[in-house]
Amino acid sequence: MHSPARKRIRVLDAGAVTFGEPLKEHCSWRIGGPADIFVQPSGEGQIVNVLRFVGEEGLPLVVIGRGTNLLFADEGFRGVVLKLGKRFSDFSVDGASVRAQGGLWVPRLVKNLADEGLSGLEHAAGIPGSFGGLVAMNGGSLRHSVGERIVDVRAVSFAGELRTFRRDECAFSYRRSLFQLGAGDPGNRWIVLEAALELVPADRNDIRREVLRILAERRGKFPLDLPNCGSVFTNDPAVYELAGPPGKIVEDTGLKGLRVGGAEVSHRHANFIVNLGGATASDVLALVGEIRKRVHDRIGAWLECEVRYVGAEGTLVPASEVSGTPIRREK
Ligand SMILES: Cc1cc2nc3c(=O)[nH]c(=O)nc-3n(C[C@H](O)[C@H](O)[C@H](O)COP(=O)(O)OP(=O)(O)OC[C@H]3O[C@@H](n4cnc5c(N)ncnc54)[C@H](O)[C@@H]3O)c2cc1C
Numbered sequence: 001m002h003s004p005a006r007k008r009i010r011v012l013d014a015g016a017v018t019f020g021e022p023l024k025e026h027c028s029w030r031i032g033g034p035a036d037i038f039v040q041p042s043g044e045g046q047i048v049n050v051l052r053f054v055g056e057e058g059l060p061l062v063v064i065g066r067g068t069n070l071l072f073a074d075e076g077f078r079g080v081v082l083k084l085g086k087r088f089s090d091f092s093v094d095g096a097s098v099r100a101q102g103g104l105w106v107p108r109l110v111k112n113l114a115d116e117g118l119s120g121l122e123h124a125a126g127i128p129g130s131f132g133g134l135v136a137m138n139g140g141s142l143r144h145s146v147g148e149r150i151v152d153v154r155a156v157s158f159a160g161e162l163r164t165f166r167r168d169e170c171a172f173s174y175r176r177s178l179f180q181l182g183a184g185d186p187g188n189r190w191i192v193l194e195a196a197l198e199l200v201p202a203d204r205n206d207i208r209r210e211v212l213r214i215l216a217e218r219r220g221k222f223p224l225d226l227p228n229c230g231s232v233f234t235n236d237p238a239v240y241e242l243a244g245p246p247g248k249i250v251e252d253t254g255l256k257g258l259r260v261g262g263a264e265v266s267h268r269h270a271n272f273i274v275n276l277g278g279a280t281a282s283d284v285l286a287l288v289g290e291i292r293k294r295v296h297d298r299i300g301a302w303l304e305c306e307v308r309y310v311g312a313e314g315t316l317v318p319a320s321e322v323s324g325t326p327i328r329r330e331k
Contacts (some may be wrong), residue, residue, distance in 0.1 A: 005037075005053075005057045005059070006019060006037070008053065008057075009037060009039070009050075009053055009080075012049050012050075012053055013045070013046055013049055014039050014041060014046050014049050014050050014053070015039055015040050015041035015042050015043075015046045015050075015085065016039065016040045016042075016085070017037065017038070017039045018037075018038045018039075019036065019037060019038075020034040020035070020036070021034060021035045021038035021081070022034055022076075023035055023038075023067075023072040023076055023077065023081065023310075024072070026038075026064065026066075026067045026072075026081075026083060027064075027066075027067030027068070027070050027071075027072055027229070028066070028067060028068040028128060028227060028228065028229055028230075029067075029070075029071060029227050029228065029229045029275055029279070029284070030227040030275055030279075031071060031072060031074075031227075031275060031279055031280060031281050031284065032071075032072025032073065032074070032076060032281065032310075033072070033073060033074050033075050033076030033077075033312075034076040034077075035076055035077040035079075035080075035081040036059075036076075036077065036078055036079060036080070037059075037079070037080045037081070038080075038081045038083070039080060039081070039082055039083070040082075040083045040084075040085035040087075041082065041084070041085070041088070042085055042087035042088060043087075043088070044156070044162075044193060047082070047156060047191065047193070048156065048160055050080065050082055051156065051158055051159070051160045052160060053080075054079070054080050054158070055158075055159065055160070055186065059078075059079040059080050060077070060078060060079030060080070060313055060314025061079055061080050061081075061082060061158060061314070062077065062079070062080075062081050062082070062310050062314065062316055063082050063083075063084070063132075063191050064081060064082070064083050064084075064133075064310075065083070065084055065102070065103070065129050065130030065131075065132050065133030065134075065136075066105070066128060066129045066130050066133060068127075068128045068129045068133070068229060068230060069129065069133065069137055069139075069229060069230065069306065069307055069308060070229070070307070070308050070309075070310055071229065071281050071284055071285075071307055071308070071309045071310065071319050072281060072310050073281050073309070073310060073311050073312045074280050074281045074282055075312040076312060077310065077312055077314075078312050078313055078314075079313075079314055082191070084101075084102045084103035084130060084132050084191075085103055086103060086105075087103065088101045088102060088103030088104075089101055089103045089104040089105070089108070090104075090194075091104055091108075091109065091112050093116050093118070096118060096198060096199050096200060096201055097151065097196060097197070097198055097199075098113065098116075098118065098196065098197045098199060099194055099195070099196050099197075100131050100194060100195065100197070101131065101132075101193065101194045102130060102131055102132025102133075102135070102191070102192045102193055102194060102195075103130055103131070103132065104130065104131040105128075105129075105130060105131075106124055106127045106128065106129050106130065106131060106134050107125070107126070107127075107128065109121070109124070109131055110122065110124055110125045110211060111211075113199060113207070114204060114207040114208050114211055115204065117201055117202060117203065117204045117207065118199035118200065118201060118202070118207075119199060119200045119201070119202035119206075119207050120148075120149050120197070120198075120199040120200050121146065121149060121197065121199065122207060122210045122211050122214060123140050123141045123142045123144040123214065124139065124140055124141070124146060125210075125211040125214040125215050125218075126141075126214060126215050126218040127139055127140075127141065127230075128230075131192075131195070132191070132192040132193075134146050135147075135150065135153060135170075135177065135179060135192045135195050136177055136179040136180040136192055137175055137176075137177070137180060137306075138172045138173070138174070138175055138176055138177045139175065141214070142214070145172065145174070145175070146197075147167065147170065147172030147177065149197045149198060149199060150167045150170065150172070150195055150196070150197060151166075151167060151195075151196040151197065151198050152164050152165060152166050152167065152195065152196050153165045153167075153170055153179070153192055153194075153195040153196075154192075154193045154194045154195065155179060155190040155191055155192050155193055156190065156191050156193055157186060157187050157188070157189060157190050157191075158186035158187070158189040158190075158191070159185075159186040159187040161187065162193075163190075165178065174234070174235075174237075175234055175306055178190065179191075179192050180308075221268070221269055222268065222269055222272060223266040223267075223268040223269060223272050223274050226266075226274035226275060226276065227274065227275040227279075228266070228272045228273065228274045228275065229272075229273070229307050230272070230306070230307075231246070231247075231271045231272070231306050231307075232246075232271055232272065232273050232288065232305060232306065232307050232319070233246035233250070233271055233291075233303040233304065233305055233306060233320075234246070234303075234304050234305065234306045236301075236303075236304060238301070239299075239301045239303065242299060242300075242301055243299045243301070245271070246270075246271045246303055247269055247270045247271035247272075248270070249295055249299065249303065250265060250270035250271060250291055250295065250303075251270035252298075253291075253294050253295050253298050253299075255270060255291055255294060255295075256270050258287065258290065258291065259276075259287070260283045260284075260286045260287040260290065261278070261279055261280060261282075261283030261286075262275055262276045262277055262278040262279030262280070262283055263275060263276070263279040263280075263283040263284045263286075263287045264276050264287075265287070265291065273287060273288070281309070284319070285309070285319060285322060285323045285324070286323075286324075288305060288319055288320060288323040288325075289323035289324045289325045291303070292320060292323060292325045293325055296325075302320070302325070302326060302327070303320065304318055304320050304327070305318040305319040305320040305321075305323075306318070307319045309321070309322050
């Protein structure tokens, strides 16, 4: 990174800026090298300033929330990492409609909704990401996704255009949306600023009981005591039909406990890879590649990753695509 760019962003109204920020501090796997520029804007104006700076300097840009679905490269990132920070967390209610900003922590959102007596997002209890990340990933659980409740999403393109998308324009499908496209024209890449949800009024205590039930179930099932990134592989319907959910497939292939360096297939839930301490991105990618190969040898299908890999030069792709194994699925 040449120093004029550093000097420029230092004096820009961009929010909190750091140089050489360790990305492992910003993801739940605790993996990743330093980012040249790491910026946490606290308002839309600051985001637009950063986007203009990135465009003028021609730097790679990646937008992150809580990094709970990301694997950062060991080399870090040779551009700008933009994190929607805690200050970007407004929440407002109007009857059964809610607006929330992209930086809001999902557990906080779920609690706010329970306090307001609004039902419909209990399934997101225990998802440790930001609301923007949840919308981008169309995340959820128990066969639900946040997209079901979305009314509209306000976003800004990497080129600086502000736009509101109605739900039918968001291209929501299983763990996918318009907002997670990692490459291409800056005018087609979007940052989720805020979104509106339509919920259903319900008894506060019923909602709280359901949230607590889901949290207890997750605690019993998932290896939450070691750094991880949630489910590594997606639940593809065609593969499900063939052999069941990805955790079962990996377990039935006998891979629980398989280890590369500090990365291990969890003994508790085989769709989780845990960091035993000191795991690198290369360890995780090698392990992902090995799992995919052995699963393919057994069932003839390739598992695809839900987890996204952030390359040092700006690639943002499902981790399976850089695991050294084929990316095409066979049926
Ligand atoms: C213990 C654990 C359990 C989990 N359980 C679940 C689960 O049950 N269901 C589920 O769906 N997921 C689950 N996850 C994965 C993860 O929490 C979700 O995908 C979450 O929605 C990601 O949010 P994030 O803020 O961490 O996004 P990040 O990981 O920071 O980013 C993920 C993707 O979203 C993009 N993105 C982030 N913020 C924005 C924004 N504001 N605008 C545009 N794009 C953005 C990023 O560029 C990236 O492509 C789990 C993870 C962990 C660690």
